Amino acid sequence: MIINRSRYMTQSIAKFLIWMGALSTIAVMILILFQILKEGLPVLHLRFFLDSPKNMGREGGIFSTLIGTMALTGVAIFFGAPLGVGTAVFLREFTRESKISRVIRFGTDCLAGVPSIIFGLFGFVFFVIQLNMGWSILSGGLTLAAMILPTVISTSEESIRAIPPSYREVSYSLGGTKWQTITRVVLPSALPGIFTGILLSIGRSIGETAAVILTAGSSLVMPTSLFSPIRTMSVHFYILAREGISMEMAYGTGAALILLVLMINMMAQWLINRYIRHRT
Amino acid sequence: MPVKEKIIEKIFFLIALSSITILALITFFIFEEGLPLILKIGPKAFLLGERWIPSKGSFGIFPMIASSFWVTFGALLLGIPLGLACTIFLAELIPPSIGILLRPAIQLLAAIPSVIYGFWGLIVLVPLIQNYLGGPGLSILAGSLVLSFMILPTIITISEDSLKSLPPSYKAGALALGATHWQTIWRVLIPAARSGIVASIILGMGRAIGETMAMIMILGNAVKMPTSFLDSARTLTTNIGIEMGYASGDHRQALFATGIVLFFIIMGLNTLAIFLSRRSVH
Amino acid sequence: MSQGSKIVIKDFNFYYGAVQALRNINLPIQPNQIFTIFGPARSGKTTLLKSLNRLTDLIFGTNHTGSIFLDGTDIYDSKVDLTHLRRRIGIVFDLPTPLPMSIFDNIAYGPKLSRTNRRNRLNEIVEKALRSAALWEEVKDRLHGSALRLSGGQQQRLCIARILALEPEVLLLDEPCSGLDPISTTSIEETLFQLKKDYTIILAPHNIQQASRVADRAGFFLNGELVEEGPVYQIFTKPRDKRTEDYVTGKFG
Ligand SMILES: Nc1ncnc2c1ncn2[C@@H]1O[C@H](COP(=O)(O)OP(=O)(O)OP(=O)(O)O)[C@@H](O)[C@H]1O
Ligand SMILES: [Mg+2]
Numbered sequence: 001m002i003i004n005r006s007r008y009m010t011q012s013i014a015k016f017l018i019w020m021g022a023l024s025t026i027a028v029m030i031l032i033l034f035q036i037l038k039e040g041l042p043v044l045h046l047r048f049f050l051d052s053p054k055n056m057g058r059e060g061g062i063f064s065t066l067i068g069t070m071a072l073t074g075v076a077i078f079f080g081a082p083l084g085v086g087t088a089v090f091l092r093e094f095t096r097e098s099k100i101s102r103v104i105r106f107g108t109d110c111l112a113g114v115p116s117i118i119f120g121l122f123g124f125v126f127f128v129i130q131l132n133m134g135w136s137i138l139s140g141g142l143t144l145a146a147m148i149l150p151t152v153i154s155t156s157e158e159s160i161r162a163i164p165p166s167y168r169e170v171s172y173s174l175g176g177t178k179w180q181t182i183t184r185v186v187l188p189s190a191l192p193g194i195f196t197g198i199l200l201s202i203g204r205s206i207g208e209t210a211a212v213i214l215t216a217g218s219s220l221v222m223p224t225s226l227f228s229p230i231r232t233m234s235v236h237f238y239i240l241a242r243e244g245i246s247m248e249m250a251y252g253t254g255a256a257l258i259l260l261v262l263m264i265n266m267m268a269q270w271l272i273n274r275y276i277r278h279r280t
Numbered sequence: 281m282p283v284k285e286k287i288i289e290k291i292f293f294l295i296a297l298s299s300i301t302i303l304a305l306i307t308f309f310i311f312e313e314g315l316p317l318i319l320k321i322g323p324k325a326f327l328l329g330e331r332w333i334p335s336k337g338s339f340g341i342f343p344m345i346a347s348s349f350w351v352t353f354g355a356l357l358l359g360i361p362l363g364l365a366c367t368i369f370l371a372e373l374i375p376p377s378i379g380i381l382l383r384p385a386i387q388l389l390a391a392i393p394s395v396i397y398g399f400w401g402l403i404v405l406v407p408l409i410q411n412y413l414g415g416p417g418l419s420i421l422a423g424s425l426v427l428s429f430m431i432l433p434t435i436i437t438i439s440e441d442s443l444k445s446l447p448p449s450y451k452a453g454a455l456a457l458g459a460t461h462w463q464t465i466w467r468v469l470i471p472a473a474r475s476g477i478v479a480s481i482i483l484g485m486g487r488a489i490g491e492t493m494a495m496i497m498i499l500g501n502a503v504k505m506p507t508s509f510l511d512s513a514r515t516l517t518t519n520i521g522i523e524m525g526y527a528s529g530d531h532r533q534a535l536f537a538t539g540i541v542l543f544f545i546i547m548g549l550n551t552l553a554i555f556l557s558r559r560s561v562h
Numbered sequence: 563m564s565q566g567s568k569i570v571i572k573d574f575n576f577y578y579g580a581v582q583a584l585r586n587i588n589l590p591i592q593p594n595q596i597f598t599i600f601g602p603a604r605s606g607k608t609t610l611l612k613s614l615n616r617l618t619d620l621i622f623g624t625n626h627t628g629s630i631f632l633d634g635t636d637i638y639d640s641k642v643d644l645t646h647l648r649r650r651i652g653i654v655f656d657l658p659t660p661l662p663m664s665i666f667d668n669i670a671y672g673p674k675l676s677r678t679n680r681r682n683r684l685n686e687i688v689e690k691a692l693r694s695a696a697l698w699e700e701v702k703d704r705l706h707g708s709a710l711r712l713s714g715g716q717q718q719r720l721c722i723a724r725i726l727a728l729e730p731e732v733l734l735l736d737e738p739c740s741g742l743d744p745i746s747t748t749s750i751e752e753t754l755f756q757l758k759k760d761y762t763i764i765l766a767p768h769n770i771q772q773a774s775r776v777a778d779r780a781g782f783f784l785n786g787e788l789v790e791e792g793p794v795y796q797i798f799t800k801p802r803d804k805r806t807e808d809y810v811t812g813k814f815g
Contacts, residue, residue: 257396
């Protein structure tokens with residue numbers, strides 16, 4: 001009896017602690033959002049988004065950094081998505097589990113763990129210096145493309161794996177070539193999953209700072225071409241806060257960043273839910 | 281037709297080599313830029329030297345290596361129990377009403393940019409520490425606290441996967457033998473999933489060591505050997521992040537050399553984690 | 563080689579890695595007949611059907627020896643155009659396999675792969691295929707609705723229509739009624755009867771009754787071997803081999 005009681009005692013204490021852990025995680029999450037949004041939301045007028053920063057960001061808005069963020073993310077997805085989806089297609093449709101697929105998976109897993117500052121160093125020597133692209137949208141975008149590659153690969157591979165093998169068999173049995181089977185059956189069926197991966201990558205690109213500041217620079221001038229340097233919202237936020245340029249503007253930019261990331265994340269989540277519900 | 285198929289396959293093969301190519305390029309360029317300096321001043325002076333004075337040509341990164349480990353250790357101290365609690369909660373205890381909150385909360389923790397974490401640490405944690413615990417506030421403690429939340433998603437998603445991939449018979453068997461739910465979790469499920477859980481912790485550790493921007497904002501960046509959690513500190517990553525903007529010559533090479541050290545640590549951790557999670561699959 | 567055969571299988575062996583699934587098969591198949599291959603589970607029926615249009619090529623680590631001739635040409639010849647071969651020999655699987663698209667697009671999938679069919683030509687093809695598979699009346703008002711929402715029997719007839727849209731010469735049917743109710747089964751069997759005059763049909767039935775109902779000739783398979791082959795009435799009433807007799811009289815299987 002006594003032993004029994006102490007077993008249940010332990011269980012109650014343990015479960016209590018776990019509840020505390022889970023609840024405090026939620027609490028901290030909410031706290032982070034709340035404390036930044038509380039100060040930041042009042043700054044977010046339409047003008048804030050549509051005015052370019054003036055006086056190093058003390059006044060005006062964040063328009064040029066918004067453009068910079070979009071341009072950089074666009075370049076990253078433009079290069080990163082085809083490479084990532086292509087890799088996933090190769091791993092799933094062109095090869096069995098083999099030495100080469102293991103090497104590719106290992107490379108992808110390793111790349112996923114490389115810290116962004118290392119990507120920054122790499123992008124700086126390779127794109128900015130060696131390929132002479134300077135601090136630019138292109139250098140930054142290509143660096144980000146390398147960074148998001150593992151995410152795109154693993155989400156695409158996952159969703160291609162989930163396609164019933166019979167779809168392929170049917171396509172081949174109707175005289176489809178491999179290419180036709182991939183483009184007309186495999187990729188369309190995997191699209192929601194691939195799109196989720198791309199959304200997550202967009203989120204990551206928007207939030208990235210270390211790699212971007214070393215490869216795309218931090219110029220507040222409105223970009224005119226892919227070779228223009230730019231400042232993204234994250235970099236702008238970092239500079240405003242760290243150099244104490246304007247707390248008000250920092251809060252505003254931070255709130256805008258959070259909302260953006262929140263929106264993208266919710267879209268990805270919605271897709272995942274829909275997709276999973278569709279499957280089962 | 282088969283010729284066309286062959287060409288298509290070759291193209292996809294080349295695309296599939298992109299990630300490994302990028303990894304090779306990263307390795308090559310970091311080494312090309314950083315290695316000459318290490319060889320010039322000697323690996324020992326570089327790794328174990330305690331003075332970092334670029335203007336005088338002293339490039340010792342030992343304090344940064346030490347600080348990186350202090351900060352990471354601190355982050356794990358809080359991150360592991362919290363991560364495990366959330367994992368167990370999600371895999372075993374979850375009442376739907378809270379689950380609806382916790383899952384998105386963890387996904388959001390993963391999605392929030394690191395500069396936001398840094399900023400939050402700066403405006404909330406740093407003043408708290410300064411007021412209640414003393415010291416400069418910009419400190420290892422602040423950094424560790426922030427990091428422990430940043431690594432939560434890594435720890436939770438991977439260890440939850442390994443818990444969920446256990447055969448249901450484990451749980452049923454233990455419960456049938458009269459174990460309480462908690463005993464089943466603690467004595468059967470967690471040990472059975474341990475390689476996955478350890479892998480998740482190692483990956484979390486890699487994430488902590490590699491974090492840059494948030495740490496620049498809250499660590500205070502002083503180059504010195506840490507002696508207490510209330511000291512300010514400079515890690516390997518923040519060293520690169522702060523000085524890369526204006527460094528040139530030997531100084532820049534020294535930053536790349538710092539990158540080499542960081543890269544080695546991360547690759548070691550990655551390989552270990554990959555090895556462990558492979559094992560947990562079999 | 564038998565005169566007038568559409569397909570001749572000659573000394574054919576098939577292996578999944580180390581597992582031999584077909585042993586030295588020799589079998590001629592006449593056009594405009596329904597040939598049924600029956601036998602207990604794992605006797606190699608599916609393997610034979612998939613070998614006939616080389617879908618087995620998709621499975622990793624398979625091997626074969628011997629030949630299969632279609633109109634006198636070895637389909638395993640290296641010069642054979644696989645996509646062309648598979649259009650000439652269509653297959654319907656044991657479970658309905660609609661693609662996740664509309665009914666129309668399912669039927670048009672095959673035709674669209676080869677020619678640049680104009681839309682109105684496609685409309686014709688789709689309607690004709692659906693009519694031949696006795697599905698047109700049931701779906702003509704919802705051609706652009708998802709094929710996944712059809713009933714099991716309808717889906718299976720859709721799969722037959724999808725093949726017919728390619729105007730193949732040979733139809734392979736692998737237990738096409740295995741998941742279906744008796745009414746759907748009857749309607750598919752009637753469809754097969756209609757189709758027989760234009761096609762060579764090889765059917766793995768889902769039970770002996772079906773084989774005796776619809777087939778002209780039958781071959782009994784056991785452990786990858788073709789035990790015997792002949793007209794249906796002979797195979798089912800006076801089999802030459804003891805093993806066939808045991809199976810058709812229900813002693814095993
Ligand atoms: N993809 C595969 N890999 C390895 N072995 C296989 C594969 N498919 C079939 N086999 C083996 O080949 C043999 C013949 O199988 P097959 O599917 O052709 O038989 P079947 O007569 O169609 O059986 P059923 O009535 O169950 O459909 C079996 O021993 C089976 O285990
Ligand atoms: Mg079969």
